[in-house]
Amino acid sequence: IxxxxxxxxxxxxxxxxxxxxxxxxxxxxxxxxxxxxxxxxxxxxxxxxxxxxxxxxxxxxxxxxxxxxxxxxxxxxxxxxxxxxxxxxxxxxxxxxxxxxxxxxxxxxxxxxxxxxxxxxxxxxxxxxxxxxxxxxxxxxxxxxxxxxxxxxxxxxxxxxxxxxxxxIADSFEREVAIETALKYADIDKEFHVVFQPQVEIHSGNIIGAELLLRWHHPRFGLISPIEFIPLAEKNDEIFRLGEFVFQKAMQAQEKISAQTGKNLLLSINISPRQWLNKNLLAEFLEMLHKNNLSPKHFEFEITETFLMKDPEVISKTIEQYKDQGMRFALDDFGSGYAGLQYLRDFPVDTIKIDRSFVAGITKKYNIGRILKLLQIYASEFGIRIVAEGAEQEEEIKLLKDIGIQYVQGFYYYPPLDFNTLLQKLSA
CATH class of the missing domain: 3.30.70.270 (Reverse transcriptase/Diguanylate cyclase domain)
Known part of the structure; x- marks a missing residue:
């Protein structure tokens, strides 16, 4: 036995x-x-x-x-x-x-x-x-x-x-464990901050919106890239703490921009797949807006093309539900996955953000320009605005303008800015 x-x-x-x-x-x-x-x-x-x-x-x-x-x-x-x-x-x-x-x-x-x-x-x-x-x-x-x-x-x-x-590989894993532990015990208010990358109207050069980007400066590790810490935050509940922090900063920014410049900027907030699993996320955000007397039309949630395609029917219904309450949605990184124009009919998004890989290719490949022209025509017909991400060169801006794309986000105009610098640019 x-x-x-x-x-x-x-x-x-x-x-x-x-x-x-x-x-x-x-x-x-x-x-x-x-x-x-x-x-x-x-x-x-x-x-x-x-x-x-x-x-x-x-x-x-x-x-x-x-x-x-x-x-x-x-x-x-x-x-x-x-x-x-x-x-x-x-x-x-x-x-x-x-x-x-x-x-x-x-x-x-x-x-x-x-x-x-x-x-x-x-x-x-x-x-x-x-x-x-x-x-x-x-x-x-x-x-x-x-x-x-x-x-x-x-x-x-x-x-x-x-x-x-x-x-x-072991060194990389040990760093991952160390950063994951540091994230768990991080003082969010002291270690994290947001920066704002402006979205610009090509014709006028005016700032019409900005994407909030999260930054982490750890007392031991220094500046840690979002590419490194966001996937770790998504593995556990830390992404919800970080998300709430970004929500609060977005509302504070909107209040100050309105008070000091008289303008209402469209602020874009990235939503991760794990955050989306919280069925109360959007309702909680609307409640926060209501408490601060802010309109949802001045905020836009960005969701990636890859995530959108995972469960299209459920996600589409959720988007429609909250759009009825005034919320806006953007399809981020368009062109990095497999979504096509026909596929986009099923998603009532307000904005399509063209991936940097498409923008960079516009000066090298004629077909990319034709694709973007078709996308622009489609978007215009359905009232969807297009933002070209990662525009860095004058030639790219010129070709985008010729195609009819009105808005860009990239280093050609502005890198990510701290809030005070953004206020100065808006007040100029």
Missing amino acids: IKMLQTLAYRDSLTGLSNRHGLLKSILDIRKRKPIVPHTIFILDIDEFSKINNMLGSLAADQLLQRVAIELKNLFPEATNIARISADEFSLLLYQQENEDPVHTVEKIRQKLHEIEQTWQQSIPVTGSIGIAHKVEKPNYDVLRHAELAVKEAKARGRNSYCIFEDK
Whole structure:
């Protein structure tokens, strides 16, 4: 009975492979040998497995895992250990000299996954992200941690990618953990501030709006890019704290602009996908506006093209619901994804913001100018304004003006400004 329990402790019940404990035991056994035999560990993470589970059900998902397990055993009969170490992750422990190219093993795994996809008779791709690490002899099971960091990096690169561990990956992960911790304990009012990048009417050169951009200056790390901290904030509830901070700054700015210049600027606020999950978000914002005697028509929520396409029917209905109450919405980064003019009919947005990649290409590719002209005609017909983002060169401005696009946002006119500088520009 004791022997049976010991066996069960190291075995995955679904696939019959080793489990995480079994893998760690194999690594420990290798380290006990003298001399230590060089091994490489591969971790295979089935891409978008949760989507497979949600679309086909747990039974089909389990069958896929069992099929992958069988194929791995058949493909690598010489493996020291093959394990299922989490819901959708497998590990492969192979005797392999450090100077051997692990990409050959990666290609064998990819090919087998492709064969599974072809014979599975489901309309869902079967691919995997693969992390690789050498040096099993390192203490504290570092090789497993390194492989896990490598597969995380592979997933960040996109489906069907692989990554071989390097020390800089660990350094990057340690910084990520440190910043995530710093974010959790950050004094929002002291460490964060907003800047305003003006939106300009090309014909007059007048500032007609501004996008609020969040900045973080940490006492230890210094200035941290939003590209780095926003994804970390979205992993937990910190994005809601930051969002509320931006809302408050937007309202304070609108009140001061109106009082000191007599103008009402259109202020744009970015809304992340995680914020959108808060069903009370827009209602709470409207309530804050009401308390401050501000009109929703002077504020605009920006949502990205990629997010808009995730659940178009639900998002479209939500937008329509709040537009009826006076709120405005902008489609950000248009041209960076796959939305087309026909697709835009379903979304009652007030503004389309053209991605910088399109604006930069207008001076190099004739077709981009034609596409933007069609977009401008479409937008005019439906009363949608267009803002070209990232305009930096005089030639870009001229071509945009010739096409008929009226508004731009970019360094050609203004970089992001602090609030006092914005007030000075508006008062000039």
